[in-house]
Amino acid sequence: MGIFDGIISGFSIALTPMNLVFAFLGAVIGTAVGVLPGLGPAATIALLLPITYSISSPVTAVIMMAGIFYGAMYGGSTTSILLNLPGEAASVVTCYDGHKMAQKGRAGPALGIAAIGSFIAGTVGVIGLTLFGPPIAEFALSFGPPEKFSLALLGLLMAVALSGDSVIKGLIIMVLGLLLGAVGIDPISGKTRFDFGVTELQSGFDFVTLAVGVFGLGEIFYNLEQQGSAEIVTTKVGQVFPKMADWVKSRMAILRGTLIGFFIGVIPGGGAVISSLVSYAVEKKVSKHPEEFGQGAIEGVAGPESANNAASSSSFIPLLTLGIPSNASIAMIYACLLIKGVKPGPFLIVEHPDVFWGVIASMYLGNIMLIILNLPLVGIWVQVLRVPYSILAPVVVLFTSIGSYSIANQAFDLYALIAFGVLGYVLRKLKFEAGPLPLAFILGPMIESSMRQSLLLSGGKFSIFVTRPISLTMVVMFALFVMVQMVFAIRRARRSPKIQKTV
């Protein structure tokens, strides 16, 4: 079946009432899941999997689960922008400029451009999946441990771009993040690290608890301390929709973010996080006003949000073309298909064209549904900021506590959340940018595992990182990036000798 015929048949399947209903259901649930910090799409899909068993058609089941998955990417930016609470790793980057925009009364445009960027990126991602699926999947497979190492390292470097003015402080935070990520059982050797006998630490810290604690709770504690006895002036709610000027500024960011997200998202494990990071760094670099980043630059929201949505589309490619799941949510979908007797793999398109094309067509429709769902919601979400802080703050604390608790059903996570909140407060007080922390936390284990795997493969030779072409490319990019940074820093210091960078 040619591509054109396939798409037509796919739409005829996706447009049946049953599939439309389930697509919508998935989109709604996904958005809700994305908005709520603590409940991730993978866990939700796992919970709903039993329901899919009673649905006879595998297409319908996958349509719903896929809807949840990319719906969560739409919703994830909402709490990041409004409350500085990232719902999952891919939304952390959105917090930086997104929340600053909200604080300046520009929550509406931020949410709006996030939704629009997500829609464009998601749709383009699905188009890319349709047209270039198989060759891109092969490309993804060629990413072995050395390539993953270089890519994650590159991502970490981009995280330093988020460190604000003091690079030294940013690096310290990054190393701290790496160490926090090392707490727990080491996957390669099986040893527990830094647990000091505390049982709950043996599984390590949870990302959501850390990010929400440091960003969300940290900000609440800081605000309480700063405002003293007076109630915080409730953030003014300005416009609800992005202006034309915002759109003009963001459209290149959206385009770049889409491309970055699409290619990096295909790579199994960590695609969405790294792509949002790379997008942010790229936008900062090409911008004519880099100083705006970190203060509420709309490109800093448009780019990463597009990147993570494109990544969620392209992460389906390995599943649909090769039968290999790229992340936990897709692994659930993989399991569901197998249980239903459909074997995902290179022959899926031949043996079950209805599943293949039906799911793809439904992804187009799903994106449309999501933008229709999310844009009007912007007006409602923005009202959240009008709640008096004296009520909003404790409710956020309760909210996030449930999210953290539900991860392992243990009170320890609540204490960890509070501890991270204190850390976040301390960092703010001392004028450290907390940005690189959660990102180093996630990327650290990836970097370490890939490095050790690579060394096992090469027999201890570090040359493996430069002899393989893809890895070499990234190492070169890494080196170039570092050099460019240093040149800029030296030039800036020389230009204004009296005004020094202080600590």
Place this chain on the structure above:
Amino acid sequence: MKQIVISSFIIALVAALIVPGVALAQDKFPSKPITLIIPYAAGGSTDLLARAVEKIWPKYAPKPLVLINKTGGGGVVGTEFVVRSKPDGYTLFMGYGSGSDIVMPHLQKMPYDPYKDIVAICRLSVHSVVIVTGAKSEFNSVKDMVAWAKKEGKPITSSVSTAAGAVDIALRGLGKAAGINIVTVPSSGGADAVTMLAGGHVMIGGGHPSEVMPHIKAGRFKALGVVLPDRDPSLPNIPTLREQGINVSTWGSVKGIGGPAAIPKETLAYLEATLKKVCEDAEFKKIMADLDQPIMYQDSATFTKFLQQAYGDYGKLIKDLNITIQ
């Protein structure tokens, strides 16, 4: 005055919340969903088995199973969670008898005793270790591979699911028995290991039939051998290592359901019986066949004895071949 109003209000509130609770009677097991922890990654063979059970379970029990993946430490994190949970039968785990239970204790200290702290509810399946390689590889059998390694003097790289797991040990055992150097590269789970091999980053890979069969059928992989004493019933065409002249066999990864040791006897009996019904269900048999997983039910007592034997066999293998953890 204000104090009185506040205090009486609070007392009334608290009373209103307590009184209805006391009136509730005790319900029969299971009166709420049972949590089944999967200590391994989604999409791996243990995960798939759990999902197959989850699908059929509601036919025979009033409340469903709730599956939660809790990965880490080669299975230790999830298992430990169950060991420390309340022994009321509502928190169990899938995969009792895997590498973390029968292999790992020989190699490193465990945060719990896999035999004293866990009670065996029943065995469901045995996942053998299959050795595979890319379809385009020059190896067609384990013998070819061993010959190549001896001639070239270079190590053979192999992807495995988790460090010190059943697959890892099987491959290291193979290496030692054949006298060649096999470097095992641990990953985050079965699916991850398969991906590594599919990308051609390692020469061979070890995995369970569930994980590798789809790729063998798709023509991406070919099987070199299976590490059991006799041929695996779900893979009758793949010769064992013994048949190819290499004297090593393992039990693979045994998959049963376990719970905290202090579970009451009646609850245990109920679970045992219900799972037996699941194993005899026709739809379950079809799903397991699709998944390339053999159904090998054993009740609690038999399974406990089997585990002791498997544990002992692994201990002997590790000692004979002088396998240590790095």
Place this chain on the structure above:
Amino acid sequence: MSKSHNITNLVVIALGIFVVYHSYSSLKLGILISPGAGFMPFLCGIALIVLGIVWRIQAIIFKSPARVKHAGEPSETVCEVETAPVPGSWVKLFLAFVATVVYASLFERIGFFLSALLFMLGWQMVVERQRWLKAIIIAILCAVALYTLFKFLLRVELPSNPLFS
């Protein structure tokens, strides 16, 4: 360097030293072909020590002049005038912190609903100094709303009062 930055700097270096020691002794470093569990933490520890020292040197070399920003100046030359952290209302922060810790400790013992209720009540009355009637109303509304949302609409597992079941 301000006092708090000074202390922070020393903490960073001390942490680095601790990590290096722990990695070397308890977690093995391994050999190059197969780095052990302690390899990466060891590098991190070294990085912390180095960064801490560089930070200190930077602070010594570049003294911080107070700089007045003129209107209309381009913000491209970035200069962060170093200020000692401004003391704010520690009291409010401390009370909020205590309220949160108490909530966490009660969470599993008396169930979500009650502990959330008490938490909101405590926050309103003590942290925000609301009048008691308004505080109770807010507390009840919020607790009920959150409880309904999570327990019934989303079916999240929440601890209930042990006296119940």
